[in-house]
Amino acid sequence: MIRYIRWCAYFCALLLVALLVNIARVQVWESAAYGANPANKRPAIERYAEPRGDILVDGRPVTGSRDSGQLLRYERTYANGPLYAPVTGFSSQTYGASFVERAEDAILSGTDPGLSAFPLWYELARGRPAGGNAATTVRSGMQLAAYAGLAGKRGAVAAVEPATGKILALVSSPSYDPAVLSGTGTGVKKAWTALNADPARPMLNRALRETYPPGSTFKIVTAAAALDAGVVTDVDAPTRTPDPYPLPGTSTLLPNAGTGCEDASMAEAVQWSCNTVMAKIGVQVGLRGMVEAARRFGFNSEGLRVPSWVSRSNFDTDMSQDQLALSSIGQFNTTATPLQMAMVAAAVANGGELTYPYLVERTTQDDGSQVRRGDQRSLGRAMNPATALRLQELMVKVVEDGTGRNAAIPGAVVGGKTGTAQHGVGNAGTPYAWFISWARAEGAPMAKVAVAVVVEDASADRGDISGNGAAAPIARAVMQAALAAR
Amino acid sequence: MTALTAKVAEPAPPPPPGDGAPKRRGVELTLLAGAVLISVLGHLHVGLVTTGHVPGPAARYATGLCVAALLAHLAVRLRAPYADPLLLPIAVLLNGLGLVLIQRLDVTTPGHLTAGDQLLWSALGVVLFVLVVALLGDHRVLQRYAYLSVAVALVLMLIPVFFPAVNGAHIWIRFAGLSFQPGEFAKILLAVFFAAYLAANRTALALTGRRLFWKLRLLPGRVLGPILAIWLLSVGVLVLERDLGTSLLFFGLFVIMLFTATGRIGWIAIGLLLAALGAYAVGTFEPHVHGRVEDWLHPFASIERGEGPGQLAQSLFAFGAGGLLGAGLGHGQSFLIGFAAKSDFILATAGEELGLVGLAAILLLYGLLVARGFRAGLALRDPFGRLLATGLASIVALQVFVIAGGVSGLIPLTGMAMPFLAQGGSSVVTNWIIVALLVRLSDSARRPRPAKEPAE
Numbered sequence: 001m002i003r004y005i006r007w008c009a010y011f012c013a014l015l016l017v018a019l020l021v022n023i024a025r026v027q028v029w030e031s032a033a034y035g036a037n038p039a040n041k042r043p044a045i046e047r048y049a050e051p052r053g054d055i056l057v058d059g060r061p062v063t064g065s066r067d068s069g070q071l072l073r074y075e076r077t078y079a080n081g082p083l084y085a086p087v088t089g090f091s092s093q094t095y096g097a098s099f100v101e102r103a104e105d106a107i108l109s110g111t112d113p114g115l116s117a118f119p120l121w122y123e124l125a126r127g128r129p130a131g132g133n134a135a136t137t138v139r140s141g142m143q144l145a146a147y148a149g150l151a152g153k154r155g156a157v158a159a160v161e162p163a164t165g166k167i168l169a170l171v172s173s174p175s176y177d178p179a180v181l182s183g184t185g186t187g188v189k190k191a192w193t194a195l196n197a198d199p200a201r202p203m204l205n206r207a208l209r210e211t212y213p214p215g216s217t218f219k220i221v222t223a224a225a226a227l228d229a230g231v232v233t234d235v236d237a238p239t240r241t242p243d244p245y246p247l248p249g250t251s252t253l254l255p256n257a258g259t260g261c262e263d264a265s266m267a268e269a270v271q272w273s274c275n276t277v278m279a280k281i282g283v284q285v286g287l288r289g290m291v292e293a294a295r296r297f298g299f300n301s302e303g304l305r306v307p308s309w310v311s312r313s314n315f316d317t318d319m320s321q322d323q324l325a326l327s328s329i330g331q332f333n334t335t336a337t338p339l340q341m342a343m344v345a346a347a348v349a350n351g352g353e354l355t356y357p358y359l360v361e362r363t364t365q366d367d368g369s370q371v372r373r374g375d376q377r378s379l380g381r382a383m384n385p386a387t388a389l390r391l392q393e394l395m396v397k398v399v400e401d402g403t404g405r406n407a408a409i410p411g412a413v414v415g416g417k418t419g420t421a422q423h424g425v426g427n428a429g430t431p432y433a434w435f436i437s438w439a440r441a442e443g444a445p446m447a448k449v450a451v452a453v454v455v456e457d458a459s460a461d462r463g464d465i466s467g468n469g470a471a472a473p474i475a476r477a478v479m480q481a482a483l484a485a486r
Numbered sequence: 487m488t489a490l491t492a493k494v495a496e497p498a499p500p501p502p503p504g505d506g507a508p509k510r511r512g513v514e515l516t517l518l519a520g521a522v523l524i525s526v527l528g529h530l531h532v533g534l535v536t537t538g539h540v541p542g543p544a545a546r547y548a549t550g551l552c553v554a555a556l557l558a559h560l561a562v563r564l565r566a567p568y569a570d571p572l573l574l575p576i577a578v579l580l581n582g583l584g585l586v587l588i589q590r591l592d593v594t595t596p597g598h599l600t601a602g603d604q605l606l607w608s609a610l611g612v613v614l615f616v617l618v619v620a621l622l623g624d625h626r627v628l629q630r631y632a633y634l635s636v637a638v639a640l641v642l643m644l645i646p647v648f649f650p651a652v653n654g655a656h657i658w659i660r661f662a663g664l665s666f667q668p669g670e671f672a673k674i675l676l677a678v679f680f681a682a683y684l685a686a687n688r689t690a691l692a693l694t695g696r697r698l699f700w701k702l703r704l705l706p707g708r709v710l711g712p713i714l715a716i717w718l719l720s721v722g723v724l725v726l727e728r729d730l731g732t733s734l735l736f737f738g739l740f741v742i743m744l745f746t747a748t749g750r751i752g753w754i755a756i757g758l759l760l761a762a763l764g765a766y767a768v769g770t771f772e773p774h775v776h777g778r779v780e781d782w783l784h785p786f787a788s789i790e791r792g793e794g795p796g797q798l799a800q801s802l803f804a805f806g807a808g809g810l811l812g813a814g815l816g817h818g819q820s821f822l823i824g825f826a827a828k829s830d831f832i833l834a835t836a837g838e839e840l841g842l843v844g845l846a847a848i849l850l851l852y853g854l855l856v857a858r859g860f861r862a863g864l865a866l867r868d869p870f871g872r873l874l875a876t877g878l879a880s881i882v883a884l885q886v887f888v889i890a891g892g893v894s895g896l897i898p899l900t901g902m903a904m905p906f907l908a909q910g911g912s913s914v915v916t917n918w919i920i921v922a923l924l925v926r927l928s929d930s931a932r933r934p935r936p937a938k939e940p941a942e
Binding site: 005012018028033035042 | 742745746747749786789794795799802803805806808809810819822837841842845846849850852853856857860863864869872873876879880883884886890891894895896
């Protein structure tokens with residue numbers, strides 16, 4: 001019997017080995033696949049098990065976390081949600097995250113390896129560091145001024161610091177409260193459906209993701225291209241341009257909104273926003289020169305991240321002469337995001353150097369110690385320094401005695417450019433009112449801020465005056481807020 | 487059975503331990519202290535992780551565990567001094583770990599606290615352990631009650647038929663707010679009966695019968711008949727009650743004990759063949775079992791159908807989430823398994839929170855317990871004792887394999903309790919009795935033989 005008992009024991013040992021091999025297979029071999037199965041709730045539970053780190057504006061959190069007592073425990077709250085929605089985006093248990101919430105998710109949710117002093121140890125100890133914070137470059141005063149200026153009208157404001165590329169304000173209007181998307185449940189789903197069905201598209205970040213025809217504000221790019229290419233050497237010299245200007249190769253006549261553009265100089269053309277002169281100059285620069293200039297300002301670039309991705313601003317690379325003429329005054333297929341046009345103004349204000357715009361100043365651990373700094377880097381030279389100086393003078397003229405007088409600020413040097421962009425089939429849509437500008441305190445060496453404002457539903461007062469009427473006051477308020485800050 | 491035939495059939499017994507064979511009671515006490523310490527630390531850890539403070543009844547819990555372990559140890563020391571020193575500490579450690587896991591899972595089901603009940607049942611189990619060790623002087627006494635055992639076993643198995651089904655199976659009886667699974671006890675009684683009957687008739691079973699061809703011989707119906715009838719009856723009852731796990735266990739027990747007694751490899755072959763046929767038939771035609779087999783073959787099918795993960799998928803997710811080192815006690819999410827997380831699926835919590843390392847340790851503890859049972863069987867000198875030890879060890883081994891293999895996707899899932907670990911009163915009590923019997927058997931096995939009286 002001894003032998004048979006031994007055999008039974010061996011058989012049981014075999015069963016034990018089978019069990020051990022199988023659990024090793026499940027727990028080591030299949031572990032990653034099971035963890036990645038979308039039906040496995042563990043990653044989501046773990047993700048929301050701890051309060052999320054905060055997004056800071058002026059060092060103060062504009063977000064918060066609320067213990068919901070649910071399976072996905074901590075839900076996002078927002079202080080002044082609609083104001084900062086284009087910056088923060090939303091963070092939702094149901095719909096994921098957007099904008100800074102998404103771009104800095106690893107920091108905010110505590111999974112970034114930089115959050116722990118000894119990443120490998122955390123890996124072993126299974127503990128997860130508390131979520132870190134993301135301090136933005138946004139200034140609350142400017143953000144508020146821009147938001148109040150738009151007053152619920154459809155439009156957007158982007159403001160950057162020319163020397164550094166810091167995005168000081170980023171507003172899209174109408175906005176929404178991202179708090180309604182936090183968490184789970186039917187309320188969140190309803191809110192999501194309603195927001196997506198809203199014809200005003202409140203969730204669209206118009207400052208980063210919507211592209212508009214830039215209209216006359218694009219003339220700054222055309223002027224820079226002309227000066228850099230040597231097509232115009234004397235800004236005050238008459239350009240011998242007829243009014244109206246027949247588009248090359250066609251019988252179409254391009255008119256001006258105002259008078260006094262016939263044979264005007266480039267300086268006058270910028271000051272009074274002459275379509276004829278700038279269209280002709282664009283044609284003189286030629287397709288290659290214009291495309292190259294637009295590229296240097298940041299057009300036709302896919303990869304801009306602030307750190308949220310930014311829509312591509314377009315300047316066609318293959319056009320006939322008449323199309324080039326229209327494109328040179330910001331019409332035809334030329335489109336730009338408000339941020340892109342703020343970059344144009346910033347490049348002029350910064351002596352021709354274009355800095356990479358960024359929105360996250362620094363990320364920190366829970367206790368405030370730094371993880372990473374937002375990197376200030378150059379996007380290259382958009383124009384020669386001399387060209388930039390010349391354009392600064394021209395833009396100042398626009399505000400002092402031109403189409404942009406509504407942007408003037410006592411005690412400050414302000415340069416600007418108005419724009420009214422036609423759009424829609426047969427230009428039937430209400431034109432977009434544009435204003436791009438920069439400002440420096442009198443006597444200060446550097447411009448403090450560059451702003452781009454677009455208002456979609458500007459009053460049907462057609463003509464460049466709408467840029468001055470609808471958009472310039474908003475830009476002025478934002479610039480004043482920037483100058484008021486120390 | 488004559489002495490002559492017994493000698494022929496039996497290889498020489500192992501050399502008896504000499505006089506003054508080591509008792510190892512000190513070793514047992516030290517191991518017990520370790521087992522209690524691990525359990526108490528686990529208890530404290532769960533409290534600290536899940537509630538942030540030391541659990542209220544921690545001191546009482548620790549004292550209770552110490553007292554229970556000491557009482558059991560004293561019973562062994564006084565009444566079975568030569569017993570294997572590993573059996574009791576392993577039982578205490580497994581039971582303690584089970585309590586820790588159940589306490590941890592209670593946190594996720596605040597409306598249904600079970601750790602307290604489990605503690606009571608464990609205490610009762612220890613009391614029964616002490617009683618068995620103290621009162622059962624010699625295991626051979628049991629041999630006399632073979633037929634009483636089987637009668638009681640059949641009655642116990644029949645009782646639940648008259649009680650309402652719980653979760654589709656007629657295996658519980660509810661009494662005074664407690665539910666109880668009488669079938670759990672039946673397996674000990676059945677093992678006693680099989681051991682006694684086979685010990686008495688094994689020569690006839692091994693050597694008589696008409697030869698069919700080559701070495702295969704038809705067993706005499708006179709000898710095989712009664713045992714086959716009883717086995718069929720018990721399995722039949724269980725099938726009636728839809729307790730497929732236990733019927734599988736009884737089948738395995740029957741085949742193993744018959745093989746041990748007769749040494750006929752043919753029995754294994756026939757057993758396996760029958761089992762395969764039966765499993766195929768049941769798996770094909772019985773919808774409940776068919777579902778389990780389908781679930782085993784395609785654990786994620788319900789996810790692909792958009793119905794969310796089934797219980798086995800959740801269990802596999804839990805094991806997978808544990809990985810090598812586990813999430814840490816109290817840090818897992820195995821409550822997602824839902825129903826039966828504390829009983830049938832308790833191993834998934836162990837896997838998730840203690841990892842492959844912890845789970846392997848637990849399985850090795852079972853392996854050690856089973857091995858020590860077989861060891862006692864090998865060292866015993868009487869056929870009844872040998873068969874009983876083999877049977878009891880096999881019960882533990884089969885249970886562990888069936889349930890652990892089921893929840894980890896090795897074999898189709900069959901509802902069964904993980905010995906000592908799973909929530910369930912009758913299971914804990916039964917397993918304590920099994921360990922008590924193994925202690926008793928190992929004491930006989932290791933006890934030095936009385937020295938031959940010098941001729942005077």
